[in-house]
Amino acid sequence: MKKTVGIVGANGYTGSELIRLLAFHPHVTLSFLYSRSNSGTKISDLYPDLTTVCDQVLTDEFEEVDILFLCLPHKESRNWLAQNPVKDETLVIDLGNDFRLEGNFGNRNFIYGLPEINKKHFQGSKSIANAGCFATAIQLALLPLAEKGMLDEVYTTGITGSTGAGQSLQATTHFTWRNDNISAYKTLTHQHVDEILQQLVSLNNKEVTLNFVPWRGDFARGIFTSSMMKTDLKLEELEQLYQDFYAEEPFVTVSSKAVDLKQVVNTNRCVIQIEKSGNVAVVHSAIDNLLKGASGQAVQNMNIAMGWEENAGLNLKPIAF
Amino acid sequence: MKKTVGIVGANGYTGSELIRLLAFHPHVTLSFLYSRSNSGTKISDLYPDLTTVCDQVLTDEFEEVDILFLCLPHKESRNWLAQNPVKDETLVIDLGNDFRLEGNFGNRNFIYGLPEINKKHFQGSKSIANAGCFATAIQLALLPLAEKGMLDEVYTTGITGSTGAGQSLQATTHFTWRNDNISAYKTLTHQHVDEILQQLVSLNNKEVTLNFVPWRGDFARGIFTSSMMKTDLKLEELEQLYQDFYAEEPFVTVSSKAVDLKQVVNTNRCVIQIEKSGNVAVVHSAIDNLLKGASGQAVQNMNIAMGWEENAGLNLKPIAF
Amino acid sequence: MKKTVGIVGANGYTGSELIRLLAFHPHVTLSFLYSRSNSGTKISDLYPDLTTVCDQVLTDEFEEVDILFLCLPHKESRNWLAQNPVKDETLVIDLGNDFRLEGNFGNRNFIYGLPEINKKHFQGSKSIANAGCFATAIQLALLPLAEKGMLDEVYTTGITGSTGAGQSLQATTHFTWRNDNISAYKTLTHQHVDEILQQLVSLNNKEVTLNFVPWRGDFARGIFTSSMMKTDLKLEELEQLYQDFYAEEPFVTVSSKAVDLKQVVNTNRCVIQIEKSGNVAVVHSAIDNLLKGASGQAVQNMNIAMGWEENAGLNLKPIAF
Amino acid sequence: MKKTVGIVGANGYTGSELIRLLAFHPHVTLSFLYSRSNSGTKISDLYPDLTTVCDQVLTDEFEEVDILFLCLPHKESRNWLAQNPVKDETLVIDLGNDFRLEGNFGNRNFIYGLPEINKKHFQGSKSIANAGCFATAIQLALLPLAEKGMLDEVYTTGITGSTGAGQSLQATTHFTWRNDNISAYKTLTHQHVDEILQQLVSLNNKEVTLNFVPWRGDFARGIFTSSMMKTDLKLEELEQLYQDFYAEEPFVTVSSKAVDLKQVVNTNRCVIQIEKSGNVAVVHSAIDNLLKGASGQAVQNMNIAMGWEENAGLNLKPIAF
Known part of the structure; x- marks a missing residue:
């Protein structure tokens, strides 16, 4: 069965790029796209390239998911986590810089999310601080x-x-x-x-x-x-x-x-x-700063943490020209 | 079992774009990449973005395949077909303009390959002239x-x-x-x-x-x-x-x-x-002139002709930015 | 003796482009650069390419000049002229669209400023509505x-x-x-x-x-x-x-x-x-939309109206590449 | 009286850029534009931006001039000078790299042409090797x-x-x-x-x-x-x-x-x-690599060598945008 995913800050560049990747990912389904500023708007109205790919409506209500991506402006992830009831079992991947230097936060201990260094520590981990x-x-x-x-x-x-x-x-x-x-x-x-x-x-x-x-x-x-x-x-x-x-x-x-x-x-x-x-x-x-430098790496980190094939959802056609 | 594919003129833009699409297509496998001018060269040496995606060597020898794409300069497809032993059962999709206006060629009768017009005629067809x-x-x-x-x-x-x-x-x-x-x-x-x-x-x-x-x-x-x-x-x-x-x-x-x-x-x-x-x-x-305008449409046409889901291999991440 | 020039709205694209042209014009000298929003700022701080070309400070005070260019947002020229004491002898060239369709304004009657139509009417004219x-x-x-x-x-x-x-x-x-x-x-x-x-x-x-x-x-x-x-x-x-x-x-x-x-x-x-x-x-x-389409044409119109050679200050090196 | 100028290799980028600068220079007149490969062609047919600016025909015949610019591919300036009768009184400015490291050539001794180092040696000099x-x-x-x-x-x-x-x-x-x-x-x-x-x-x-x-x-x-x-x-x-x-x-x-x-x-x-x-x-x-990095600097060097104001012909409108 597919795992459920939520994206917080889905209206930004890295958030929308995650949608582009996860819409075709074999092991997940998008449960909610969270955006305070654009709540009520279809994501494909903000990013028309997503028409037919993902026409979900942005929400400002959190719901439980298996995997949560935080795509917030730097310094806002800590606040968001403090204010929303994310269970300890949820895999949280933060794309901001809040936990890269200092990973401790409540029961969580964020691992620095560059797989070429830390891959061995990801499997089973519930907290990853995606590298910049x-x-x-x-x-x-x-x-x-x-x-x-x-x-x-x-x-x-x-x-x-x-x-x-x-x-x-x-x-x-x-x-x-x-x-x-x-x-x-x-x-x-x-x-x-x-x-x-x-x-x-x-x-x-x-x-x-x-x-x-x-x-x-x-x-x-x-x-x-x-x-x-x-x-x-x-x-x-x-x-x-x-x-x-x-x-x-x-x-x-x-x-x-x-x-x-x-x-x-x-x-x-x-x-x-x-x-x-x-x-x-x-x-x-x-x-590519938005992929290996952000959202693609986040998916790679998720794949490893979840025990899936590392390139699931990441066999992307290069633009090339 | 996957169907075998050959690409003639694999060293050009539309040929290489077909490789980018077919390398991850669920129903086909690339049998040969034909290029007279670059025979002996790895395709990923010509297009380094293909490194790890497709590292096959270009050849100037034809072999039998289930599906053949012709990505030749305009006016060369007829000659090529005349000089190479392509069986009648092989699905031939021509990306040039050789058969768009006049589709008869030996036993073949090329159908104009714009699926939004001719889709109903594709299934089972063996000759498609991809639209410009x-x-x-x-x-x-x-x-x-x-x-x-x-x-x-x-x-x-x-x-x-x-x-x-x-x-x-x-x-x-x-x-x-x-x-x-x-x-x-x-x-x-x-x-x-x-x-x-x-x-x-x-x-x-x-x-x-x-x-x-x-x-x-x-x-x-x-x-x-x-x-x-x-x-x-x-x-x-x-x-x-x-x-x-x-x-x-x-x-x-x-x-x-x-x-x-x-x-x-x-x-x-x-x-x-x-x-x-x-x-x-x-x-x-x-x-996108290379996708819906050329290689993507060729894959779409192949999917329909082969009876596969129309978007197989075509769930592409938009560049968006 | 050189004629004095004022530019109202000098902080915008067409205003700054006028400065680039007039700084080297043989018959004029820049008297004042008017900008309400950037008053007190050096124009070369806004447009560093103007460093050494023109380092004047923007002002929000009007002074008498021989020639006045209005580079305001559309619909603001009428207000500005109504509120500032521009003498009838001053040549006013408006780069907005305020006077193109209807040229009457107080004692002034703006001529449509496309020299290839109206050149013969420019000489001696005091009011020109530069074409879009x-x-x-x-x-x-x-x-x-x-x-x-x-x-x-x-x-x-x-x-x-x-x-x-x-x-x-x-x-x-x-x-x-x-x-x-x-x-x-x-x-x-x-x-x-x-x-x-x-x-x-x-x-x-x-x-x-x-x-x-x-x-x-x-x-x-x-x-x-x-x-x-x-x-x-x-x-x-x-x-x-x-x-x-x-x-x-x-x-x-x-x-x-x-x-x-x-x-x-x-x-x-x-x-x-x-x-x-x-x-x-x-x-x-x-x-070039900023030159023949705006500021260059304004200079051309000025040259004709003042009886100078039509290309004065307009022998520009093309970018070419 | 204006000085006469010849440009050898006038059909290249730096040669054509020199034309754009010298066409409006107050102290020189273009005597000949030399190009072996495009002899007989109007320069404005090669560079249509030069239409009305300079419509001279390229030639492969040398004539005496006061100032000669060499805009040849690297390593060709020596040959060209050896084969053409350039008088010792002619100011030669080479835009190639032939004389930058070693300036001796017959009666000539090329000075390295970066004015911010060598300006004091330019005046009266007849041989300048323009900096790269x-x-x-x-x-x-x-x-x-x-x-x-x-x-x-x-x-x-x-x-x-x-x-x-x-x-x-x-x-x-x-x-x-x-x-x-x-x-x-x-x-x-x-x-x-x-x-x-x-x-x-x-x-x-x-x-x-x-x-x-x-x-x-x-x-x-x-x-x-x-x-x-x-x-x-x-x-x-x-x-x-x-x-x-x-x-x-x-x-x-x-x-x-x-x-x-x-x-x-x-x-x-x-x-x-x-x-x-x-x-x-x-x-x-x-x-700008073609101006201060090549043709503009060549004009600057000429101005200094000839005793003219250093910025003659170089009051250029920036592209800015």
Whole structure:
């Protein structure tokens, strides 16, 4: 029998993207789509691409479900959980950043939801704090080195699509401004750095420095990052290390060929390429920020926690062009 | 047991898009991917988004299959069929324009492959000439009126993405030129007009005039068309006529709200909206040119011809953003 | 000696574009930049591209000038003029639509500001109602036929960049939505139709029907229109008619080659191409909506009214790519 | 009297951009536009935006001029100069990379053409090797530190528009591929690194390491770079250092506000912003690759060499939107 699912904050980008994924998922059925601001509206009126895919009406009433996704603005998940009667048996996956650094909340202890680190702890878990989008792209680029204790100082530049900024209207998401434009923001101070370092340092067993410059890109979906660092490993050794680390991971590919963003857009995949010159290595990684960087990863985490095949509902047709 | 499929011209845009669809189709298995020019190359080396989805090697050897898709440049399908031993029992779906106007070829008689017209003739058929991309968008916008004999003179403007021009490098597909640019081409002389009129006149039972101006758009995927015509029907009558006509069609939606192209990109859907002022009606229609306008429709046609559920393999996550 | 200029509504797109043009104009000097909402702010803080070009501070105080441009939201120009002491000798050029259909206002009588129609009336005039953006593109495509009384029924589709929607944040100017997207709006009901018909009918000396479908494009600047109509004139005759009509116009080119939008972006030019098949002619026209469609035309109108060379300050480097 | 100018390779992007600039330059007249491959063609047939701006016919015959610009593919300038009778008195400005690292050629000694370094040597010079596009953006971001001997190890990521790849048709300039896409290329091995280091080391008086990852962007014009480095200087000290260094430079602005690419597109300006966190500084710089990164800088260099005002012909209207 299919498991019941509720999505809180279903009217946002990550919420609606979850609907697109779960509408065709073989093991779940959508029980309720929660939105305080759009209660009473059909989700397909907000997102007409969902017409015929999901025509449910948004509600502001909670009901019991097997699996609950929280797609709220950052800092609102704790309040929501405190105010709504979610049973301990319900699997809660939070897509915000409320529980990534500090997972304790009442009877719950949220596990950091990057499956390539924590997969073994997911099965049977009831609380997962989905990793952030830049955090996913950058960690996947660095994990194999961290696991060997080889990370020291990293210089990363990353670029993100406009969906990363959410659906609110802002000067930096105005088409007239953003089209054909590039800009930096939160230079060296992006909120994901803490989340990344907490994981990497724990694996690396010594200090890691991450200097991260995020850029806004003139496209809607995707994250592309290039991380530079010094290393004595040869390119072949690096590639082998990464190949081995990700050998069993269905959604991470280590490529010896040039990576471009559209290889992964509209998929749950991450593609990584390593290059080397002198004593400096560069690791490129690309993900779809709304999928592997958010809603797709949430489904992947759910699949693992529920004991289902990891790619259930995630065999997505790439946009490719 | 799954049916075997071969794709001829698998290295092009429509061929590779078929692979993206069929790799996850529940009833078929890919037997061979044929390409003369890229024989010996892994398809995922040409299209890295296919890595882990399909890593087959392109071949120039034909083998027997249950279903054969021809994704060749226009005018090459006849030659290919003449030179290769395709059995009469094989379902052949041609995505080129070789058999759209004249379907006879040896023992075969190709049926025009727009399911919303000819679906009833598909089941058991072995030869289908898939409709063209603009032809699909424009016919779906006009069919309900044609069926009532109400079409007379139509003025249509349509815009298409760069994938419509194929993968060859041309001045008009150079990024530097096409980005932020709009241009008209084949004004009043687009090759799809004949194909459209052949179908519409047959339904309409009297002459139809279609004045069609195609534009090149600065995006990769999709077709959006607006067709103007005089009619005495009120808006409500038009909407009812269209609603009734498409009531049983899983991939055509008649919307009373504003249509935009991205409602259908990366799906097999067509969305139609009608507006009216004075005695002039405007019908907008939007499709993904590579899906409902080509490879998706080919899969839909296959599903019907094989007696499978019409949307098998076509429950696609929209790109949406 | 240079003439003094004031810009009211200098903080908007057309206002700031006027600054870009007038900062390097040989015959004028910017006296004041008026903005109620941004008074006290440096214009180059709102538009950093103006840094070193114009670093004036916006003000909400009016002072006397020789030339006054009104760049206010539609319907606000009348109020502003009523409330501020603009002398009769001041040349007022309104970029809104307040005076296009009805030009009388106190002692002033605004002339419709499309120089290719009304240039002869500009010199010495003190009140000009600048033509609208779509109105400019469509009229320039139809004027030669109207002047011969040959216009009857016209079917026009036009596409506009996001700057046409102004700087306010709207769902339809959100980058995530608009990127790679096409949509229709104000189908058959665009406000410029009245303005266009008032001029065309006056020239044509008989009724004209204009069926106009505007589209939103996924680019920031420019308008491209295609107008279809029946005519007995041969292509050569049409081209000759247009060549003759525009022979003395410095900013209108009749091209026998394919027109694309970027031929005119960041210039004050309009390029027109005519095609014909059977008894149907199609006239394409392209302009930059902020220049020939707004601020550039305003400068052109000023130049004529002041008796200066028509292209003063308008020898602009095209963006081209 | 105006000076005569010839452009060799006038049919390429940088050549045509020079025409756009020089057509309105107050002190020069275009004598000949040289192109072997397009000899006999009107330049405005290749670049229709030049219609009415410049309708000259391309030629393959050299004639004497006062000023000669070479806009040839890299490595062809030496051959061309060897085969054509250019007098010693002619000012030659090479936009290729033939003379940037090694300037001696016959009687000529090419000076590296970045005016912010070498301006003082230009006046009266007859041979200038125009700086490369990425080289300009990166050097302008680092010069003030180099001049103080404070450069050590720099990590730079830069993104460039498609015009940087020239007009030839390539897989990476196909619109279908490049639209909405990001990719890295020539990681740590870009040809401009040598040119940059030659200048920086000379100023810095000690070794400099530049780790540079170039990205391809999904826009046509512009370069945006972010350079990370360790420094003990405080942000205020850095800003002061940069302000002082560029105090007299008309085309370089040091901004304390966020920089975005479109602040400089279609201008000859470079905008720089510095940010600091901990001991790491990040310097962002933005230019138009075809203007300050190529043809605009060539005009600037010409102006200085000829003793004209530095901004002659370079008061360009920004595209802004």
